[in-house]
Amino acid sequence: MKRLIAIILVCVLLGGCSAEARKTVYHMNTVMDLKITGRDADIALARAETILTDLESLWSVTAPDSPLSRINRGTDVQLDPANRALLDKAEALSRRTGGAFNPKLRCLSEVWGFYNESYRVPTDEEIAAALKEAQWDLGAALKGHAGAKIAADLQQLNVHSAILNLGGNVQTYGTKADGTPWQIGIQDPDGGNYLGVVSVSGTMAVVTSGDYQRFFEADGVRYHHILDPETGYPADSGLRSVTVICADGMTADALSTALFVMGLEEGSALWRESNDFEAVFITADGSIFATEGANLSGCTYEVISR
Amino acid sequence: MKSKYLAAGLGALLIICLAISFLLTGGTPAVRAEISSEGQVLRIVDLGIDQEFTVCTDSGSNTVTVKDGKIAVTDADCPDGYCMERGFCDSGTQIVCLPHRLVIRFLGHQEIDGISG
Numbered sequence: 001m002k003r004l005i006a007i008i009l010v011c012v013l014l015g016g017c018s019a020e021a022r023k024t025v026y027h028m029n030t031v032m033d034l035k036i037t038g039r040d041a042d043i044a045l046a047r048a049e050t051i052l053t054d055l056e057s058l059w060s061v062t063a064p065d066s067p068l069s070r071i072n073r074g075t076d077v078q079l080d081p082a083n084r085a086l087l088d089k090a091e092a093l094s095r096r097t098g099g100a101f102n103p104k105l106r107c108l109s110e111v112w113g114f115y116n117e118s119y120r121v122p123t124d125e126e127i128a129a130a131l132k133e134a135q136w137d138l139g140a141a142l143k144g145h146a147g148a149k150i151a152a153d154l155q156q157l158n159v160h161s162a163i164l165n166l167g168g169n170v171q172t173y174g175t176k177a178d179g180t181p182w183q184i185g186i187q188d189p190d191g192g193n194y195l196g197v198v199s200v201s202g203t204m205a206v207v208t209s210g211d212y213q214r215f216f217e218a219d220g221v222r223y224h225h226i227l228d229p230e231t232g233y234p235a236d237s238g239l240r241s242v243t244v245i246c247a248d249g250m251t252a253d254a255l256s257t258a259l260f261v262m263g264l265e266e267g268s269a270l271w272r273e274s275n276d277f278e279a280v281f282i283t284a285d286g287s288i289f290a291t292e293g294a295n296l297s298g299c300t301y302e303v304i305s306r
Numbered sequence: 307m308k309s310k311y312l313a314a315g316l317g318a319l320l321i322i323c324l325a326i327s328f329l330l331t332g333g334t335p336a337v338r339a340e341i342s343s344e345g346q347v348l349r350i351v352d353l354g355i356d357q358e359f360t361v362c363t364d365s366g367s368n369t370v371t372v373k374d375g376k377i378a379v380t381d382a383d384c385p386d387g388y389c390m391e392r393g394f395c396d397s398g399t400q401i402v403c404l405p406h407r408l409v410i411r412f413l414g415h416q417e418i419d420g421i422s423g
Binding site (some may be wrong): 023024025026029030031117163165168169170172176182183184185186187188191192193194197198206207208210213241243 | 342344345376385386392393394395396397398399400402404407409417418419420421422423
């Protein structure tokens, strides 16, 4: 009888652990896939959606009444300490990258038409004027922060593992049912296939910034969406994309943008003086460079060492 | 004595269930694509068969073409046309038409958990 009870218990436990919830949602102007496994999967999914909706309404640059838009208009907005800390963290990341990640480029993105898809090449005067304005736009860090925030929330629940793909920003949580590491492909900038696969364990963010994600053409010239805060033009550092692997989602997101702006040399130098991230660079000629801890496989690449 | 049989029966059932679940998840990967909108799967497409069809959602329509094992959105009445810019592909990140909330996802690449890009 005891054995019977034990077997039933094992069945119940196995059944309870394998509950999986999956949903495609549309937030932050992108498509997001959420896949959560564990007994609280359904609750976790609902809470993840709430987190996304809340972040979106709080930090929207396009909604005129969002707290961020009011801050940008100079209104004195009382923010929660946690939200205040998010702005401080964005500024710290900007300092860390020598300004290559800049969370205050709203006016610059606006003159390029990136908010309403009315793309145009602004005049030098417009760019100079836009660079003088320092209005918040957390777009280059918000999806990464969202992934990290959802991952932190999953910790409060009975969730075994999760994989969140927030518009190309991948956030893993916990360990897969079979115990093997997460395998995350890196998108080929020319479309089609993924170029290589990074292997990560546990809770980690894998974020890619690339010139192919958002762009427009004018007079035969291609203009992409990753703007260099120094020139005001799309960053021209000889890279097609940068992938950053980091335990903190917001840092991964901001660093992928920053390294893209900095280029291979400067980006490698930032990696050498840091110990909290790994990176994969794809250059304009299609060569791949990966830092020595990046765990990249499935392609030929050069290793960047300390 | 009766409980022993019951236990053996349950054990056997458990093994059969596990075997079936392994068979279901570990089959040979056929290259297929799943077309969905708002989380609703609209169509599963075998990329081995050349075809062309139009997918209509409440927001508009997209013409999808399958040729030489690859799939692309070849015509759409969406305002930005991003879905068409991706061109023909058979793997990688999903093809998205955000205005129409249409997503084309590649199936049969089980060794990958996600794609960053």
